[in-house]
Amino acid sequence: MRFADVIWNNLRQRPLRSVLTIAGIAFAVASVVTLVSIARGYVRSSEEYYSSRGIDIVVMRAGVAERLTSTLREDYADLLKSVAGVDDVDGSLTEMVSLGDGDLVGIPLHGFRSGGTGISQFTVIEGRGIEPDDHAAVLLGRNLATGLQASPGQKLSIEGTSFTVVGVFQPANAVEGNTAIASLGDLQHLMDRPAQVSEFHIRVKSEVSSEHNLREICQSIEALADPTGQPLGLKALPTRQFVSGSTESKLMTAMAYGTSFIAIGLSLVGILNTVWMSVLERTRDLGILRALGWSRRRVIRMILGEAFSLSACGALFGVIIAKLAIQGLSMIDAARVFVRPELDGLAILIGGLSAVVSGVLGAAYPAWRAASISAAGALRYE
Amino acid sequence: MNELEISLGSKAEETPLIHVDHVSRHYDDGAVKALDDVSLTVRRGDYLAIMGPSGSGKSTLLNLLGALDRPDTGEIFFNGHGLSRCHDLDHFRAMTLGFVFQSFYLLPTLTALENVQIPMFEGPRGVRQRVEHARGLLELVGMSHRSQSLPMKLSVGERQRVAIARALANDPQLLLADEPTGNLDSKSGALVLDLFDCLHRERGVTIVLITHGAEVAARAGRTVWICDGHLSESPPARGQSCG
Ligand SMILES: Nc1ncnc2c1ncn2[C@@H]1O[C@H](COP(=O)(O)OP(=O)(O)O)[C@@H](O)[C@H]1O
Ligand SMILES: [Mg+2]
Numbered sequence: 069m070r071f072a073d074v075i076w077n078n079l080r081q082r083p084l085r086s087v088l089t090i091a092g093i094a095f096a097v098a099s100v101v102t103l104v105s106i107a108r109g110y111v112r113s114s115e116e117y118y119s120s121r122g123i124d125i126v127v128m129r130a131g132v133a134e135r136l137t138s139t140l141r142e143d144y145a146d147l148l149k150s151v152a153g154v155d156d157v158d159g160s161l162t163e164m165v166s167l168g169d170g171d172l173v174g175i176p177l178h179g180f181r182s183g184g185t186g187i188s189q190f191t192v193i194e195g196r197g198i199e200p201d202d203h204a205a206v207l208l209g210r211n212l213a214t215g216l217q218a219s220p221g222q223k224l225s226i227e228g229t230s231f232t233v234v235g236v237f238q239p240a241n242a243v244e245g246n247t248a249i250a251s252l253g254d255l256q257h258l259m260d261r262p263a264q265v266s267e268f269h270i271r272v273k274s275e276v277s278s279e280h281n282l283r284e285i286c287q288s289i290e291a292l293a294d295p296t297g298q299p300l301g302l303k304a305l306p307t308r309q310f311v312s313g314s315t316e317s318k319l320m321t322a323m324a325y326g327t328s329f330i331a332i333g334l335s336l337v338g339i340l341n342t343v344w345m346s347v348l349e350r351t352r353d354l355g356i357l358r359a360l361g362w363s364r365r366r367v368i369r370m371i372l373g374e375a376f377s378l379s380a381c382g383a384l385f386g387v388i389i390a391k392l393a394i395q396g397l398s399m400i401d402a403a404r405v406f407v408r409p410e411l412d413g414l415a416i417l418i419g420g421l422s423a424v425v426s427g428v429l430g431a432a433y434p435a436w437r438a439a440s441i442s443a444a445g446a447l448r449y450e
Numbered sequence: 451m452n453e454l455e456i457s458l459g460s461k462a463e464e465t466p467l468i469h470v471d472h473v474s475r476h477y478d479d480g481a482v483k484a485l486d487d488v489s490l491t492v493r494r495g496d497y498l499a500i501m502g503p504s505g506s507g508k509s510t511l512l513n514l515l516g517a518l519d520r521p522d523t524g525e526i527f528f529n530g531h532g533l534s535r536c537h538d539l540d541h542f543r544a545m546t547l548g549f550v551f552q553s554f555y556l557l558p559t560l561t562a563l564e565n566v567q568i569p570m571f572e573g574p575r576g577v578r579q580r581v582e583h584a585r586g587l588l589e590l591v592g593m594s595h596r597s598q599s600l601p602m603k604l605s606v607g608e609r610q611r612v613a614i615a616r617a618l619a620n621d622p623q624l625l626l627a628d629e630p631t632g633n634l635d636s637k638s639g640a641l642v643l644d645l646f647d648c649l650h651r652e653r654g655v656t657i658v659l660i661t662h663g664a665e666v667a668a669r670a671g672r673t674v675w676i677c678d679g680h681l682s683e684s685p686p687a688r689g690q691s692c693g
Contacts, residue, residue, distance in 0.1 A: 069567045070577055074560075081559050356555045359518055360569045360616070361544020444518040447555065 075373040089342045090381045096335035097386025097419040100328040104415035107324035109408035111317045113243035118307040120240040125270040126310040130303040138266045153285045155273045158186045159265035176247045179255030195220025195235030206231040211245030282306045332422045339430030347438045355446020364439035371435035379427025383420040465530045468492040473524030484510040486679040497650045497657045499670035507679040508660045544572035548617030550627040554609045556601040562612045563597040569619040587615035607638025627659040
C-alpha cells in the first residue's frame with residue numbers, strides 16, 4: 069500500500085461528499101477560467117483589431133475612455149496629419165446598432181471614410197468591398213452574416229433604414245466577426261452625427277520605430293490647438309495602451325477577477341467544511357494512527373493530500389466545464405460579440421492554481437487540528 | 451550508563467528494558483490520582499501481567515509505558531534512556547513498541563493486509579517489502595486467508611489477531627497489550643494468548659499485558675497488581691478491598 073492509497077481510500081469512503089466538493093470547486097474554477105478568458109480574450113481581440121490594420125496610435129476626445137462616447141470633429145484630421153511622424157490619419161465612427169427587425173441589438177457598426185485606408189483593409193470573402201460611390205451599403209463580418217443568413221445583394225434593415233449587403237469579410241478574430249462596416253458618411257447620416265467621428269486611427273511613418281518616439285508623437289497630438297490657440301482636447305495613446313486602458317477592458321477585467329475572487333473564497337469554505345467534518349468524524353482513527361507512531365507531519369500530509377486531490381480534480385473538471393461554457397456562450401448571439409470561443413492559457417493557470425491554493429489553505433487548519441489529536445485522549449472514550 | 455558498560459555485554463544485560471521510577475499521574479488538577487508513586491522494572495524477555503480492578507490505573511500505566519502520555523512526576527527509562535528526554539516519541543513508538551488494545555482499533559476502511567502495513571510507513575520498508583512483510587505477519591497469526599477482508603467482516607477473535615500482526619509490523623522490542631482478551635470469547639481469547647506465548651517463547655518478545663482474569667495472568671511469568679494507583683508485587687488479601 070502506498071501513502072497515496074491511504075489518501076484515496078479516505079476519499080472513497082464518502083463518495084457523495086467527495087464528488088459534491090469536487091463539483092463545488094469545479095464550478096468555482098469554471099467561473100474563474102471562463103470570466104478571465106472572456107476578459108483577456110476581449111482585450112486581445114481589441115488589440116488585434118487595431119494591430120491587424122497597422123494602427124499605431126488611437127486618438128479620442130480627452131476625458132472620455134470609450135469610443136462610444138467620444139465625439140470629435142472630422143476635420144481635425146488635417147491638423148493631425150501635420151504632426152511630424154504621422155503618415156496616415158483615418159477617422160472612424162462606431163455605433164452600436166440594431167439589425168433586422170430588432171432581433172439583433174448592440175452590434176458594433178464601424179463607419180470608415182470612403183477611399184480611406186481603413187475601409188480598404190478588409191479581406192472580402194464574398195461579394196465585394198464598399199466602393200466610394202456606394203450608398204447605404206454594408207459589409208458584414210462572417211459570423212454576423214452566417215447568423216443573419218445574409219448574402220451579398222440582400223437588403224438589411226439597420227436602425228430601421230434599409231441597407232444593401234454588398235459583401236462579407238474575413239474577421240481577424242471572433243469579436244470582429246460580429247461587426248459590420250459602412251461608409252462614414254452613411255453612418256453619420258444614419259445616426260444623425262454629421263461631420264463627427266469617434267476616433268482617429270493614426271499610422272506613423274516607417275522611420276518611427278521606438279515606443280519612445282510613439283509617445284512623443286502622442287504628446288504633440290495632445291498639444292494641438294485650433295487657430296485661436298484653444299486646445300483641441302485630444303487624447304492620443306499607443307494602441308496597446310489604448311486597448312488595455314479602455315473602460316470596457318478595465319471593467320471586464322475587474323469584474324472577472326472580482327467574481328473569481330468570490331468563487332475561490334466559496335471553494336475555500338467548501339474545502340474547509342469538508343475536511344473539517346471528515347477530521348471530526350475520524351478523531352478515533354486519527355488517534356489510532358498517532359498511537360501507532362505516525363508523526364504529526366505524516367497526519368498533516370495525509371489531510372492536505374486529501375484536500376489537494378479534491379481541489380486538483382475540481383480544477384480539472386472546472387477547466388472542462390469552462391471549455392464547454394465558453395463554447396456555448398460563443399454560440400449565443402448576444403454574447404458572441406465579445407466572447408472568443410477559446411480558453412486563455414493564463415486563465416487556466418489562474419483557475420487551477422487558485423483551486424489548489426484555496427484547497428490547501430482551506431485544509432490547513434483542519435490538518436493542524438488532526439495532527440494535534442492526542443492518541444491517549446482519542447482512544448479513551450470507548 | 452556509559453559506552454564501556456554497553457560493550458561489556460554482561461552488564462548491559464542488567465540494564466532493564468523498562469524502568470519506571472517513582473512515577474505519578476494525576477488527573478483533574480490532582481483530584482484523581484490515577485498513578486501514585488509507582489516504580490516497576492521489566493527486563494528484556496519478561497512476560498509481565500498487570501492485574502487490578504477497573505479504574506485502578508492500569509491503562510494509565512500502559513499509556514505511560516507506551517509513550518502515549520507523560521508522567522507528572524518521575525521518569526520512565528527505556529533501555530536506560532529517559533523518555534522525557536526523547537525528542538521524537540512518535541518514532542520511538544513506531545519502531546520499538548507494539549500495541550494491542552481491548553477494542554482492536556483497526557482502521558475500519560482498510561483491509562487486514564492494509565491495516566498491518568500502517569505502522570510500516572514510519573519504517574524503512576518500500577511498498578513491496580511492506581506488502582510482503584504484512585503477508586508474513588498475517589500468516590504468523592493465522593490470518594493470511596482473510597488478508598483482503600475489512601475488519602467488519604472478521605470475527606472479534608480474528609480482528610485481534612490482525613491487530614497483533616499490526617503490532618509486530620516494525621519488529622518491536624516491547625509488546626503492550628491492554629486487556630487483549632477483554633472482548634473475546636474464551637476460545638478465541640485462548641488463541642490470542644497462545645499467540646502471545648509463542649511470540650514470547652520463540653521470538654523473545656517482551657510482553658506487558660493488562661488483564662482482569664487470573665487464568666490470563668497465569669500465562670505470564672510474573673504478575674503485579676495495581677490498586678487505586680498503587681502498585682504491589684503481591685496480590686491483595688482475600689476479601690480485602692483495594693488499597
Ligand atoms: N484523561 C483522563 N482524564 C481524567 N481522568 C482520567 C483520565 N484517564 C484516566 N482517568 C481516571 O484515572 C483512573 C484510572 O483510569 P485507568 O487507568 O483508565 O483505569 P483502568 O485501566 O485500570 O480501568 C480512573 O479513575 C479514570 O477515571
Ligand atoms: Mg483500562
